[in-house]
Amino acid sequence: MADQLVRATAADGGIRCVGAITTRLTEEVRQRHKLSYVATAALGRTMCAGLLLASSMKKPESRVNIRVRGDGPLGGILVDAGLNGTVRGYVENPSVELPPNKIGKLDVGGAVGSNGFLYVIRDVGYGYPYSSTVELVSGEIGDDVTHYLVNSEQTPSALVLGVFVGADGVTAAGGLLLQVLPKAARDEELVATLESRLAGLSGFTPLLRKQKSLPAIFESLLGDLGLQILPGVQMLHFHCGCSWERLLGALKLLGSAELKDMIEKDGGAEATCEFCKDVFHADVSDLQRLIDDLKQESSVR
Structure with a gap:
């Protein structure tokens, strides 16, 4: 199945449900960053x-x-995701590998660590971005993001994330977010029903590996609660906005003296994007052109 995101509501709009399949983009990131099994799971979940x-x-x-x-x-793990369905990310130590945890699964919590912080910045497209910090709960990512939602956004939430990676790469990845909105939050029976059904899930990737679609997964959880699947399936993909032009813009900020030093000592400049691992080169003529631009701009002032 293609990477996609589907939205739904239930209980007369009192429940918000969002599901995502991210198998292909997670595999692309695994290959780009040469990730270990546990690093693939950690970054894929995030x-x-x-x-x-x-x-x-x-x-x-x-x-x-x-x-x-x-x-x-x-x-550290850093992820940048957009409403437009694009995402990118990286981990600091992509080759780290650990033995399976006590239940035989990839030990994401051990790799990330349970002592530390989760930082979330929401850029709403205008004004100052909203930022929040919470302590890590387990390092398993799903628990930690749920903790953020409950404590920072004051929204009762349940988040299920999964990445299945083997010798052939990532064969299933995705997640499910359920949120009880204020109009239904006081319905204790409804909340208890949702908690019970989520607890009964064996995970998210087993459903994907059985070729279950997102609407079918929604139906099994919320079908008797007035499920309404919203129109429009959003395609998801890995995307990084880095470019050679951006490299030149960053180099120009260094100033003429630093650019001349690069020409004399290195014969050019090279930069690797942390998010996508693309490598960009600027030769002597490129650096000299930047120096000339800086001189011209200085003379105009």
């Missing part, structure tokens, strides 16, 4: 969480940044 959080925003240019900083060997 990218899916970012897309799910961004799905409730309004302006097309809205974006969510998630940064995870635990005390585990994986180091």
Whole structure:
């Protein structure tokens, strides 16, 4: 199935449900960053969480940044996701691998670490971005983002994230976000029903590996609660906005003296994007052109 995001409501609009399939984009990131199994799971979960959080925003240019900083060997995780369905991200130590945890699954919590913080920045497309910080709960990502939603956004939420990666790469990845909105939050029976059904899930990736579609998963959870699947399936994909032109713009900010030093010592400049691992080169003529531009701009002032 293609990477996609589907939205739905239930209980007369009192429940918001969003599901995402992110298998292909997670595999692309695994290949780009040469990720270990556990690093693939950690970054894949975080990218899916970012897309799910961004799905409730309004302006097309809205974006969510998630940064995870635990005390585990994986180091930091940074993800940038947009309402437009694009996402990118990286981990500091992509080659870290750990033995399976006590239930035989990839030890994401051990790799990330349970002591640390989750940082979320919501850029709504105007004004100052909204930022929030919460302590990590387990390092498993899903628990930590749920903790953020409940404590920072004051919204009862349940988040299920999963990445299945084996010798052939990522074969299933995605997640499900359920939120009880204020109009239904006082219905204790409804909340208890949702909690019971989510607890009965064996995970999200097993459903995808059985070729269950997002609407079918919604139906099994909310079909008897007035489920309304919203029109429009949003396609999701990995995208990084880096470019050679941006490299030149960044180099220009260094000033003439630093650019001349690069010409003399290095014979040019090279930069690797942390998000997509694309490598950009600027040769001597490119740097000299930047120096000339700076001189011309200085003479005009």
